[in-house]
Amino acid sequence: MASDDDENPFEAYRVDVDRPLGRLFREYGVPRWPWLLAGILSNFVSRAALLVPPVVLGTAIDAVFREGGASRYNLPLVPAGMLPNTQVEQFWFSVWLIVGAFVVGTAARWVWGVTMNTFAHGVMHAVRTDTYAAMQDLDMSFFDDKETGEVMSILNNDASNLETFLDDALSEVLRLVVMVLGIAGILFFYNAQLAAVTLVFVPLMGAFTLWFMRKAEPRYARVREAVGDLNTRLENGLAGIQLVKTTGTEAHETGRVRGASRELYDANMSILTLSYFYRPGMSFLAGLSFAATFLVGGLWIFQGPPGPLSGELSVGEFVIFVFMTQRFVQPLSQVSNIVDWYENAKASGKRVFGLMDVPPHVTEREDAVELADVDGHVRYDNVTFTYDGADEPVLDGVSIDAEPGETVALVGSTGAGKSTTLKLLMRLYDVDGPRPSARQTQSDDVDGPRPSASQTQSDDVDGPRPSANQTQSDAVNDGAVTVDGHDVRDVTLASLREHVGYVGQDSFLFDGTIAENVRYGRFDADRDAVERAARLAEAHEFIADLSEGYDTRVGERGVKLSGGQRQRLAIARVVLQDPPILVLDEATSDVDTETELRIQRSLDDLAADRTTFAIAHRLSTVKDADRIVVLEDGQVVERGSHDDLLAADGRYATLWNVQTGELDDPDDAY
Numbered sequence: 048m049a050s051d052d053d054e055n056p057f058e059a060y061r062v063d064v065d066r067p068l069g070r071l072f073r074e075y076g077v078p079r080w081p082w083l084l085a086g087i088l089s090n091f092v093s094r095a096a097l098l099v100p101p102v103v104l105g106t107a108i109d110a111v112f113r114e115g116g117a118s119r120y121n122l123p124l125v126p127a128g129m130l131p132n133t134q135v136e137q138f139w140f141s142v143w144l145i146v147g148a149f150v151v152g153t154a155a156r157w158v159w160g161v162t163m164n165t166f167a168h169g170v171m172h173a174v175r176t177d178t179y180a181a182m183q184d185l186d187m188s189f190f191d192d193k194e195t196g197e198v199m200s201i202l203n204n205d206a207s208n209l210e211t212f213l214d215d216a217l218s219e220v221l222r223l224v225v226m227v228l229g230i231a232g233i234l235f236f237y238n239a240q241l242a243a244v245t246l247v248f249v250p251l252m253g254a255f256t257l258w259f260m261r262k263a264e265p266r267y268a269r270v271r272e273a274v275g276d277l278n279t280r281l282e283n284g285l286a287g288i289q290l291v292k293t294t295g296t297e298a299h300e301t302g303r304v305r306g307a308s309r310e311l312y313d314a315n316m317s318i319l320t321l322s323y324f325y326r327p328g329m330s331f332l333a334g335l336s337f338a339a340t341f342l343v344g345g346l347w348i349f350q351g352p353p354g355p356l357s358g359e360l361s362v363g364e365f366v367i368f369v370f371m372t373q374r375f376v377q378p379l380s381q382v383s384n385i386v387d388w389y390e391n392a393k394a395s396g397k398r399v400f401g402l403m404d405v406p407p408h409v410t411e412r413e414d415a416v417e418l419a420d421v422d423g424h425v426r427y428d429n430v431t432f433t434y435d436g437a438d439e440p441v442l443d444g445v446s447i448d449a450e451p452g453e454t455v456a457l458v459g460s461t462g463a464g465k466s467t468t469l470k471l472l473m474r475l476y477d478v479d480g481p482r483p484s485a486r487q488t489q490s491d492d493v494d495g496p497r498p499s500a501s502q503t504q505s506d507d508v509d510g511p512r513p514s515a516n517q518t519q520s521d522a523v524n525d526g527a528v529t530v531d532g533h534d535v536r537d538v539t540l541a542s543l544r545e546h547v548g549y550v551g552q553d554s555f556l557f558d559g560t561i562a563e564n565v566r567y568g569r570f571d572a573d574r575d576a577v578e579r580a581a582r583l584a585e586a587h588e589f590i591a592d593l594s595e596g597y598d599t600r601v602g603e604r605g606v607k608l609s610g611g612q613r614q615r616l617a618i619a620r621v622v623l624q625d626p627p628i629l630v631l632d633e634a635t636s637d638v639d640t641e642t643e644l645r646i647q648r649s650l651d652d653l654a655a656d657r658t659t660f661a662i663a664h665r666l667s668t669v670k671d672a673d674r675i676v677v678l679e680d681g682q683v684v685e686r687g688s689h690d691d692l693l694a695a696d697g698r699y700a701t702l703w704n705v706q707t708g709e710l711d712d713p714d715d716a717y
C-alpha cells in the first residue's frame with residue numbers, strides 16, 4: 048500500500064491539526080475580512096435578486112392578469128403603502144422590479160466575483176508562501192527521508208484544493224444558505240402548508256449528506272495520501288532517470304508508478320462508489336420535493352385542499368411554488384459537490400497545517416547573537432551525534448581544534464563520519480545532548496582562561512595523538528561545536544552560515560545562468576567580481592568557451608555542465624562569498640588530475656588566511672594541511688601532521704601507502 052503512515056514524518060503533526068478549515072479562516076481569512084464580507088454581501092444580493100422575478104410573476108398572475116385582482120397585489124418585504132393600486136401601475140411596477148432585479152443581480156455578481164477571488168487567491172498566496180517558508184525551516188532529517196515529492200504535493204495539490212474550496216465551495220455554500228432560507232421564507236409567506244410539503248425532504252437530504260460525509264471523510268484522507276505518495280514516486284523516478292536508464296530498470300520503475308497510481312485509483316474509486324449512491328440519491332430527493340409540490344399544489348388548484356390541508360391556493364402562488372422549488376432543487380443537488388470540495392479541503396488543510404506545525408529542532412534561540420568579526424577559531428568539544436532513527440551514534444566523542452587560519456584535513460574510510468562532522472559546524476544538524484544556555488557555553492571564557500591552542504593541541508604538533516580517549520580529556524564542553532568561543536547553537540543561523548563557505552560533494556546549481564549561479568548568495572556582486580571569482584576557481588576558461596559565456600544557462604540542476612565544471616562553479620561561489628571559514632567536502636573529487644592540481648592551487652590560496660576543513664579521499668591533496676585528523680567509525684583515531692602520522696605508522700600511514708602504491712592490500716598492514 049502506498050500510504051505508510053508510520054514512515055511519514057508529517058503524519059504525527061497532521062493528526063493533531065484540529066479543524067483545519069476553521070484555522071484557515073482564523074489565521075488567513077480574518078486579516079482579509081473586508082474582502083470576505085463584501086463577497087458574502089454581494090453574493091447574498093446577487094442570489095436574492097434571482098428570487099425576485101418568480102415572486103413578481105406569480106403575484107402579477109394573481110393581481111395584474113386577472114380581472115379585478117388588483118387588490119391581491121402583495122409582495123413579501125415590500126410595505127403595502129409602497130405598492131401601486133391600479134393594474135396598469137402594478138404591471139409597470141412589476142416590469143421595473145424584474146429589470147431592477149436583473150441589473151442589481153448582475154452588478155452584485157460582478158462585485159462578488161472580484162471580492163471573493165481576491166479573498167481566496169490572497170489567502171492561498173499567503174498559505175503557499177508560509178508553507179514554503181515552513182518547509183525551508185524543516186530539519187535536514189526530513190529531507191533525508193526523501194519527502195520532497197510529498198512536500199511538492201502539499202505545496203501544489205493541497206494548496207489548490209484549498210483554493211477551490213475558498214473560491215467555489217464558499218460561493219456555493221452561500222448560495223445554498225440564501226436559496227434555502229430565502230425560498231423557505233417566501234414559500235412560508237405564501238402558503239405554510241404547501242411549504243411544509245416542499246420542505247419535508249430537506250431534513251432527509253441533510254441526514255443523507257451527513258451519512259455521506261461520515262463515510263467519505265477517511266476516504267478523502269486516503270486520496271490525499273495517495274496523491275502525495277504518487278508524487279514522491281514520480282519525483283524520485285524523474286530525479287533518478289539516469290540511473291533508471293543505465294540500469295535498464297524502466298519496467299521496474301513503471302511498475303512502481305503503476306502501484307502508486309493504482310492506490311490512487313482505488314482510493315478515488317472508494318469515494319466514487321459512495322458518490323454513486325449519494326449524488327443520484329440527492330437528485331432523487333430533490334426531484335421528489337418538486338414532484339410532491341406539483342402534485343399537492345396541482346390538486347389544490349383543481350379540487351381544493353387535498354387531505355388534511357385547508358385554505359386557499361391561487362394559481363399565481365402555485366406558479367411561485369413551482370418556480371421556487373426548481374430554484375431550490377438545483378442548489379440542493381450541489382450539496383454533493385460542496386461536500387466533495389469540503390472534504391477534500393479538510394484533508395488538504397490537515398496536510399498543509401501538518402507541515403507548518405512540524406517543529407524544527409535546529410532553531411535559533413531567542414537571544415541568539417550575531418556572529419561578527421570572525422577570527423575562525425573552530426572547536427569540536429567531545430561531540431557525539433546520532434542521526435534521527437539510528438540506534439548508534441555516527442560520531443562519538445570527537446574533539447578537534449582548528450586555530451584561525453589553519454587547515455585541518457579530515458581523512459578516514461568511507462562512512463567514518465567526516466561529512467557529518469562538518470555538517471554539524473554549519474548546523475545542518477545539531478550535536479546530541481541538551482543545548483547549553485548561552486552563559487554555560489561561554490563559561491570556559493568567563494570562569495577561567497580557555498586552554499590555549501598550544502595547550503589543547505600541543506600533542507598534535509609534537510606527534511600523533513595515540514588514542515582518542517586522550518583527546519577527549521581535553522574537551523572543555525560536553526558536546527559542542529564552537530566558533531570563536533560561541534556555541535554554534537547560540538548564534539543566529541544566518542550569521543553562522545554567512546561566515547562558513549561550503550563546497551560539497553554534490554555541487555548543486557539552480558536553473559539559471561552561470562553568472563547567476565556564481566552570484567548565488569551574494570546577489571549584489573557585479574560582473575567583474577563574478578569573473579574574478581571564476582578565474583580563481585579555474586572556471587573562467589571553460590566559461591569563456593561556452594556559447595554565451597557567463598550568460599549561458601546551465602539547465603535544471605546544472606545538467607548541461609560536467610561534474611567538474613559544476614564543482615568549479617561551486618568553488619567560485621564560495622570565493623565570492625569570501626568567508627573566514629571554509630568547508631571543502633571533497634571539493635575536487637569530480638575533476639581530472641590536471642584540473643585538480645590547478646584548483647588545488649587556487650583552493651590553497653583561498654585557504655591561506657582562513658580556517659579550512661577539507662575532506663579528501665586523495666590524501667595527496669591534503670598532505671600539506673596544518674593538521675590531519677583521522678576518523679574511523681565516528682571516532683578520532685589519530686591526528687597530527689603528514690610527517691608525524693607517517694612516522695607513527697598507524698592508520699594514516701596505511702592509507703597513504705595504499706594510495707601511493709607501496710601497499711597492495713590494506714589488510715596487510717594489520
Ligand SMILES: Nc1ncnc2c1ncn2[C@@H]1O[C@H](COP(=O)(O)OP(=O)(O)OP(=O)(O)O)[C@@H](O)[C@H]1O
Pocket residue numbers: 191434435437441459460461462463464465466467468
Ligand atoms: N542523513 C543521514 N541519515 C542517516 N544516516 C546517515 C546520514 N548521512 C550519513 N549517514 C550515516 O552516517 C555515517 C557517516 O556518514 P558520513 O557521510 O559522515 O561519512 P563520510 O566519512 O563523510 O563518508 P564518505 O567518505 O563516503 O563521504 C554513515 O554510516 C552513513 O550511513
